[in-house]
Amino acid sequence: MKSELGRLLGLEGDVNLHFVDSPALHGNALGDPSTRPLAVYTPPDFDPGGSKRYATIYVLHGYTGDVAALVAARPWETNVIQWADRLVRAGEMPPTLVALIDGYNRLGGSQYVDSIGSGAYATHTVRDSVGFVDATYPTIASEGGRAVVGKSSGGFGAMYLAMTRPGVFCAFASHSGDANFYGAYVGEFPRTRRILETHGGDARAFVESFEKKFKRSSDELHAIMLLGQAAAYSPRSAVAFDFDLPFDLVTGALREDVFARWLAFDPAEICVDYEAALAALRLRYLDCGSRDEYGLDAGARMVVARMRDMGLDVRHEEFDDDHRNVGYRYATSFPALARVMEAG
Amino acid sequence: MKSELGRLLGLEGDVNLHFVDSPALHGNALGDPSTRPLAVYTPPDFDPGGSKRYATIYVLHGYTGDVAALVAARPWETNVIQWADRLVRAGEMPPTLVALIDGYNRLGGSQYVDSIGSGAYATHTVRDSVGFVDATYPTIASEGGRAVVGKSSGGFGAMYLAMTRPGVFCAFASHSGDANFYGAYVGEFPRTRRILETHGGDARAFVESFEKKFKRSSDELHAIMLLGQAAAYSPRSAVAFDFDLPFDLVTGALREDVFARWLAFDPAEICVDYEAALAALRLRYLDCGSRDEYGLDAGARMVVARMRDMGLDVRHEEFDDDHRNVGYRYATSFPALARVMEAG
Amino acid sequence: MKSELGRLLGLEGDVNLHFVDSPALHGNALGDPSTRPLAVYTPPDFDPGGSKRYATIYVLHGYTGDVAALVAARPWETNVIQWADRLVRAGEMPPTLVALIDGYNRLGGSQYVDSIGSGAYATHTVRDSVGFVDATYPTIASEGGRAVVGKSSGGFGAMYLAMTRPGVFCAFASHSGDANFYGAYVGEFPRTRRILETHGGDARAFVESFEKKFKRSSDELHAIMLLGQAAAYSPRSAVAFDFDLPFDLVTGALREDVFARWLAFDPAEICVDYEAALAALRLRYLDCGSRDEYGLDAGARMVVARMRDMGLDVRHEEFDDDHRNVGYRYATSFPALARVMEAG
């Protein structure tokens, strides 16, 4: 029988919500729960007990998102599960599982990296979440049966995990993923510095105030995002809020030593260090809106240029749009990923 | 055992999704489904088979919303069900059922009126949906056990149904509800006229184009809203898209005869005709943001002034905000409504 | 020798600034000066003492403008005088005088009407200013040698004076001129009501506060514009700030009796009353941006439709733009006006 959520979303297939305890997140620095929702889309005619094995696409949400936001629906909009169902129904991709991973934390997102400052979200994703799906569903439980995709910070996560965790996924797709941190991040520093200044430079004080508000400004959302990045990229210890900021709190001057630690995660910088992992992939896919507000179209171009310099094939597209609401790009990436994965 | 959705939303109570066939919507003009989702929040310790009877708050969504949008969740946001749960947990309102009604149609919303041009959404609400809840849950199945509330078009619906369908609800709350149609609607006419003109003045052609898009502009959303209002207020027949527009398609001039039919639904105009129904209510509640983009703060003031002129008590608040994301106002209206409803 | 201003503007012709005392403005209600700047563009080879007589285009500025703003220059922009010079130089219009009239007052603009509430600006324009130009320059000092043009409120003024002051001008051109007051003005009422409320409903208190500010918001500018219109359209007496507002200060409800006085100036309403004056014109010209924020494209269409219903030829254009910075439309209207005026 179809789940309530599957029915609400009007799926021909279905979706199951699991709540999975992730050992990787036990005792994380920010005190976030280790039990996380994990949603799995199953296509029409899915037979959990049959002999058929399914390839799985793992979806990573963006900043300020989570699994609840991924499964949310609105009139006229198509969410990621509805896209999967629509593509399978239309025969544009074979029956495939789609698993939605939760990488949210108190600072709005983990960037899917392992950090003492926020938690081991890379391990949470590639070990605990993938492990749960393989243990629970009739998957093709090997690299060739798994791909990873995401938008914005989720696109960053897809690139980052495909590079740094070889052997888990055979393909990645990054939609408007973070890259070229100079271009993408530095422009946000002044606004965040001002907000922190109104809280005496105390990140915790700002976050506690932020959490109590009914409505939050764009500047406040960018500020918490920057704190999340600091916890991910430049933590000082496993104490909550003990991280280095990439700018001087008084003058706003760039702290080059701290920013160098950030750049050690920038796909445009580090892709050259992961040539073997990247070469082993069956598909490297990046796209971005040509009017992206964060200049991530340039970031994608830089990643693509460097991968091509290494002799790798990359699928690269630009589309006429900005950073927001580009979920319709799944209609391009899902079939492309499904095509290179093993069929059961 | 808690529902998946209840768990995803982190409720101490729970929420059930029903899919209810509404005879009122059979054969509706726009071809929308007659089976609709209906979500019911149940408080902690709810005992479906016990002797306790519960009061029920009915929630009507706004334009471009539906039940799926009402139950959707996002980080840092509190949806209407989460508000109910939070208020009950905090002891700010007694254990109460909260039922979310779906009044969506192909033109983005029905305004909860009975119209040959869109469907019998008033009847769908007060007869079929209320009937289902009373038949399914241990409710106080009479006027004294029911209240109705909504935001924007949902606030209009709450006022409209409380006035025109006496004996169903004992109280209403309107958050930023449509009133003063002159001030609220006329300013949108030029943008809609232009959009229709690009489709040869053919509303159906515009809607079909609209439905195929991946992204929709603010102007397009206002245009479809205006068509939905025309189908609700000034239908010509039960044929889809056969309605009168309140302006000349070529010059944009106001068509006063058509607009008069719209004004026959304007709470600020018609409240004087429903004195008995209004007087029978235990609570009349209106609030609005003092920076409402549609000038609905003026609409609320007009309604309030006219009700007070009739000698009725009205609770009226203005708050420092605009039209969007004012869900935190449920924290004020829910306890106020619960206070006047009968306790089981 | 060329004037400093003519040199600063890089003119091949020249421009003279006069300061003219206008008897019509003596003792005006708002205490504005009766001596006003009046700028006259003279084409290359202009000979003030020769036998050649020149046709004159009178330019009316828009709301919050004045003669100083009309002659102001900025890199890459072409002001109205620079347009005239450029068109004459390019041979797209014959050597013509262009006179810039000042219709500014303390409330940001007079709408070029005679009002006890602000001043006799229609008379200031058609009698005192035209009279000065005819007395000072070798003009064709009759209807056939004069045309009037303006943008926004200046476009309104051009239409209004051409209709109501027959025998002065032989042609008008309205760029984005005010018409269809329902569509253009009513949408601004809520914001103005709120601003006045913060000053206890006292228009004078708001204006005094406004005048002291270093920066003014868009809402504040719209508010003072609305007061200027009230002083022009619905004055109560010759006492400053003694005028009727078209909405209730508490509820915002439209005051239909007051608004009827406004509509008595709406070109879309009143053009039918001035058939003879309109028929006597050699050119009736209206254009508007098809994305005009005030919906004045609809206003132009209404005026045009009614004039054509009277059997009059009208030149009507829509262009792909909004309300602001449409000075490049002079490149169309000036030659059209020059073509129908008598040549000296």
Add this chain to the structure above:
Amino acid sequence: MKSELGRLLGLEGDVNLHFVDSPALHGNALGDPSTRPLAVYTPPDFDPGGSKRYATIYVLHGYTGDVAALVAARPWETNVIQWADRLVRAGEMPPTLVALIDGYNRLGGSQYVDSIGSGAYATHTVRDSVGFVDATYPTIASEGGRAVVGKSSGGFGAMYLAMTRPGVFCAFASHSGDANFYGAYVGEFPRTRRILETHGGDARAFVESFEKKFKRSSDELHAIMLLGQAAAYSPRSAVAFDFDLPFDLVTGALREDVFARWLAFDPAEICVDYEAALAALRLRYLDCGSRDEYGLDAGARMVVARMRDMGLDVRHEEFDDDHRNVGYRYATSFPALARVMEAG
């Protein structure tokens, strides 16, 4: 007798427009005129032939400005000359000359530096323009009688010239002046790269297209500004448009070698190299809006911190505003500059 412009601006003093040939600009790379407007404000009771000598404040306009824009007036606004007149009249500053210098070029601004790529605008300012004023007016023709002030790029120019051209001015004031080029400029690169790409990467093609337009977008204005900076900071030769861009035209990657040439002009970077010149000044003044869109508040803080580290006094203020229309800050800087200059 008062000049026409002085009368139009309602001055109690007066303003004279000169057109001065500047040898420094002969044969400049961009083909801009070497004769430039230069406006001089003279206070009430100014006696050109008397024995009194006057101190002079030199005003540098911002990007996309010029002398014509500086003298332009609008209702309710106070331009820089009107500020000077108002401050003198109110006794808030002694009678002082104010000279407005033109540093405009085909790319929207010269940054007041000497560059083979645009022209010798530093020399144009400190030698040719100052020389003309001293030769024409009864000035205190030495360092102690001159100060320099500007907004935005003009503020940069004031700092830059005070540092690098010692002995000309005894004080500078920078309102929202460019500093911290990392924070202020890098965020604009993506938008400019896209615009250049639509012109095949050809800066000249973009500029020619830009010049032909009637209206220009914010992105286009930022793009030409960036080209102007490239011509100023990183020229390759004296051929028009032959300069290096600080980013890769294809990927958008920062070109660190080129950007290093830009940083050689960043006041926050280079002020430490001009300690003697800075120490010789009687006033170092920086202010900035605390919501500056370019983060120039951080730039000012960095400059101030470094100057204070050198043991220098700096007057530093932040005010609650953004980058635009901050001319009211002259009310603070003019009296402060006048106070330290020699009185005649």
